Amino acid sequence: MKQKILFVVCLLFGLMFINSGLNKFLNYMPTPTDLPEKMQKVMAAFMEIGWLMPLVGAVEIIGGILFIIPKFRALGAIIIFPIVIGILLTHITVVPSGLPIALVLLAINLWVLFENRQKYLPMVRASL
Template identity: 75%
Template sequence: MKEKILFVISLLFGLMFINSGLNKFFNYMPIPKNLPESMMKLMGAFMEINWLMPLIAVAEIIGGVLFIIPKFRALGAIIIFPVTVGVLLTHIIYAPSGLPIALVLLGIEIWVIIENREKYLPMIK
């Protein structure tokens, strides 16, 4: 039962990041009108660094796909972890209204990392 719940949550988590990554390339989701001014400035600064958003998008897409596949979930979690931390920090500093979903994403990420901890041990030995 635990494996089925983890798979469904991982599927939703992975699809969310795949969608976010694809949106960075194709811009099919509109930007909310009520974003704080500081958040708009931050996004503008990110867009000035030409390579940053494509890099984040590729990490989100690859990490999201790997996160869905049980065999590669541990690798997907490591790829997506810096992005998740960035999302969390962005919402803590610039847009606290998105903090609950950022905390849920971080919780899922930590759960998957803990479930796969034995796969990470060779990296730290």
């Protein structure tokens, strides 16, 4: 039962990141008109750096795909983790109204990292 729940949660999580990454290339979701001024400035700065949004979009797509496939989920969780931290910090500092969803994303990512901790141990041991 736990594996089925984990799969469904990972499927939704991965699809959300794939959708977000594709939107960075195809721009099919409109930008909300009621964004706080601070967030508009942040997004304008990100767009000014021409390579940043395509990089984030590619990482989201690749990480989302890997997150869905059980064999590669551990790698997907590591790839997506910096993006989730960025989402969390953005909502803590700029748009606190989105903090609940950011915390849910962090919890899902940490759950998958915890479930795959045995796969990360050789990497940690090798660096000690």
